[in-house]
Amino acid sequence: MNPMKLPLWTPEALAAATGGALLGRWRSVGGIVNDTRELKSCDLFLALAGEARDGHDFVGAALKGGAAGALVSRIPEGLPEGAPLLLVPEVMPALEALGRAGRARASGMTALAVTGSVGKTSVKDALATIFAAQGATHASEKSFNNHWGAPITLARTPAATRWGVYEAGMNHAGELGPISRLIRPHLAVVTTVEAAHLEHFGGLEAIAEAKAEIFEGLEPGGAAILNRDNPWFDLLAERARAAGARAVGFGTHRAAEARLISVRLGPDHVEAEAEIQGLRLSWRVGAPGRHQALNSLAAITAAALAGADPGKAAAALARWSPGAGRGERQRVEFGPEGSEGGFLLIDESYNANPASARAALDVLSSAPLGPGGRRLAFFGDMLELGPEGPGLHAALAKEAAHAADLVYTAGPLMRNLHEALPPERRGGWFADSTALAQAAGAAVRAGDAAMVKGSKGSRMGPVVRALQARGAASPG
Template sequence: MNALERVLAWPTKLADRYRLALWTAAEIADATGGTASGPFQVAGVETDSREVRPGDLFVALKGESSDGHEFLDKAFANGAAAALVERPIDGPHVLVEDTTRALEALGAFARERAGGTVIGVTGSVGKTGVKEAIFTALDRASHGAAHRSVKSYNNHVGVPLSLARMPGASAYGVFEMGMNHAGEIAALTEQVRPHVAVITTIAPAHIENLGSEEAIADAKAEIFGGLVPGGTAVIPIDSVHFARLRDAAVKAGAKVLSFGKAREADVRLLDAVPSANGGSLVTAALGDRRLCYTVAEPGEHWISNSLAVMGAVYAAGGDLGAAGLALAEMGGLKGRGARHRIAVPGGHALLIDESYNANPASMRATLAQLGHTPATRRIAVLGSMKELGDFAPAFHAQLAEPLAEAQVDFAILVGPEMVALARELGKGGHNPLGKPFRFAHCEGPGEAIAALEEFGLAGGDAVLVKGSNSVGLARVVAHFAAREG
């Protein structure tokens, strides 16, 4: 066969025969039980009219405070090819009774038609980063045939939306699942139906709603209920809740793959030493294999995360070499460890963006990493940790210890819950040299920006910005990152 004949014979694989469109009008109508206005094809699915790209299907969801039908004109102006609606419109559409249920049905249809391996990820800390690392590894090994939930689309809207976006030819799908209350992950995992379910760690996030870490562990373990028969649970053996998680996985009929430092771990950490780029050089054991790889992300928590990634990729039948390369090349995500080199008097300062989320465990981990970061001065801008309920004052006050251990020179505390930490620091005794701890307490991000400007950044400084997303510390990051260079 000559070159021309080979071109004419293309495609040569079944996967190559898939059309470029994600959905046809007939498929959407079939999946949702709706009625199509006519034939059309769409290349994507979106629920936010501001994020619509040319060729998307806009799903007009009705929420408590807004109705997507009010933004149809904007969606079509941005290039929507069609809309999923509850009332007839002039443009291409599929008419359904309930757009929320229709989106769930579309996601279920997409999950049913996908023949690839599906991985679900949850945990109190690190689930987005672990999800991204697993995806990057599988996408590399499958030459672009992996799909994942973007950003933190991990709730009752984000999960079916992410499923609905999955191409039928996907070899892998990686989906993040989050929760605020018991029962929420149970509903999500029934939609995802993973072959592999990963729990990164258990920590007192959302303890206000759940009451105890044991209840948090039980809520996270709901992910095992959706595992397909013969599925694998990847869980942290070093967690005090390991037995609880293991028992829940076994009860669900899952195979258990543990990761951690313990001798009994299936993916066991053997050694980790600092690497030149600020990350870690890791050696781990997986059965009779020895895995040696670099983790670009700094911090002890990322060493543990890397073991979870390796376990998930192994359980999914993926390429462990590609997983090692993915971990070596990953940079920090926006709001979750992204690093900015900003111009300041006397040179440059390092700005660490952890502004998207915070709980007691992640606060301690990132402050510890700040303490290991070479710097002339260390500055911490810490926002309130939300959803801690009656536990909030104690958890905030307890941050005085990791602040001192990290040798932080100046702390800016943002939000009403930080009053407890301000009082604790005001007592003195937390500075190793016996001097009063330097800090400022601010109401919001605007005051925090002013306080940091007044303090004055200088060359060699390292600044950590971390807090719950609702505190709005992304404004602080954006203000100073504008000086990146």
């Protein structure tokens, strides 16, 4: 912990927030982690129970690693005398209480919750970039968006924060409401409603209703920033109004209050122009794709409603680019100094559902090629789509055939796309990503652009690494 900075939590404040008992010798807390691999000196370690492991088994290692103390529901064996522990009946409710206390003490903060089927992290990170240029900002790490990620982020929020940006996610109905009530946002952004985690829902309308739970925790006089182009806009706007909030639409729709006027796709960026509540703005984002123009429009709109300067917000986006696996680009050179040519690798391997797969194909269709180059798509299964999965895979055929010269697929669901493709577009179907990875290296030629996309569970990392292994990859 930086000694010049105020501690995040004093031990006494932790005890007051959680109702727990302080045991042993404590120092002030500078951060909060639930994973010892992320531990820094003076962090509070949360002994949460995961699916496979119990955090109590790691308390000893955390304290040895410099933790200021640990939040526990029992005293683990083998700890040294005087080990600093905060003992509570159950860790999860104590973490929620800590999150609530973190939210409550940040009394000067405007809180924003960001949910949606895709684009949450992109919009959250765009907002964090915008706000950081204008005041004290705190935002969720990575995709910390669930029943533990949200309270951890709230508990990590410094008291003097001006803007707090919280990603909120769900796989099932009933999950978002409690998260929203913890966050108590002034503004709720719903990026879009699409077929993601469809297997846990009866259909898209049920997904839209579950997203509307984000309004349950809205502060009085709040606003909802909603995708005006999405078929579920009216439903969401109605639910927002019923919760006492104002609905503000963003998109290309004529009636959108934040209206996208034009998008110019560059090879590694996108330029957008919009009218946001009467103000004309243009900006540039360091990531290609129409979807990033819409994500950044949502972010500027929300930032303006949160009291930030919209002109500065637009300017700040030039410094933002989406994270790993979300359209990252690399030049892979076959030989030293590029004498034998190389290809462009577009890494969209972070995750996939039909909406983000289409967005990735759109990006591929405008990727720059070298002489004789071709556009190659490498797809792994899109998971959690339920009985509609096979049809949703086959339905990508038209866009895939348009965007790519050759489409390589892996996994049982992707077989449906393979078979729906025109024969001249079929690169090959493989049983799994390991088999596809072996073929991928041999498939690329000088001048090509290769895009890799698949759900986390389809493990497309090996395909990305096999492509990178064709040369000495360098950013570019």
